Amino acid sequence: MSSSYELVESYIDVVLNVQQFNYDLNFYPELQQQLNQFRSWYYIPELDMFGPSKFVGYDLMNAIEYERGRDKDGEATERVLRKFFRRIPRSHPDRKSLESKLFELCSRYDKRPNRSFRINIPREHF
Numbered sequence: 622m623s624s625s626y627e628l629v630e631s632y633i634d635v636v637l638n639v640q641q642f643n644y645d646l647n648f649y650p651e652l653q654q655q656l657n658q659f660r661s662w663y664y665i666p667e668l669d670m671f672g673p674s675k676f677v678g679y680d681l682m683n684a685i686e687y688e689r690g691r692d693k694d695g696e697a698t699e700r701v702l703r704k705f706f707r708r709i710p711r712s713h714p715d716r717k718s719l720e721s722k723l724f725e726l727c728s729r730y731d732k733r734p735n736r737s738f739r740i741n742i743p744r745e746h747f
């Protein structure tokens with residue numbers, strides 16, 4: 622992958638990146654250390670997994686490429702991910718459950734989500 626990263630083009634691209642993120646978390650302490658820095662999280666119901674926008678918004682992302690690409694743009698990933706996801710409102714019946722799952726993910730690595738965290742779910746789940 623070159624220094625210019627391509628944004629995802631489909632929901633399945635995001636699904637694959639969320640799988641990769643969760644796999645890589647097991648092996649890359651550098652990624653684990655950043656868990657409390659991520660603000661915008663994307664939930665994939667069919668996987669029951671989360672991934673942060675700056676990781677899952679770029680095509681074919683993995684922990685090694687993520688560490689190399691310090692120049693990634695979170696605003697660009699947020700824009701493209703809005704095609705497939707929406708922020709979960711406080712009134713959504715699944716909100717508390719998803720917050721608990723996010724806290725549990727972070728706590729596995731002795732971290733807590735950033736105080737300003739946001740959870741986004743696929744548009745068809747609204």
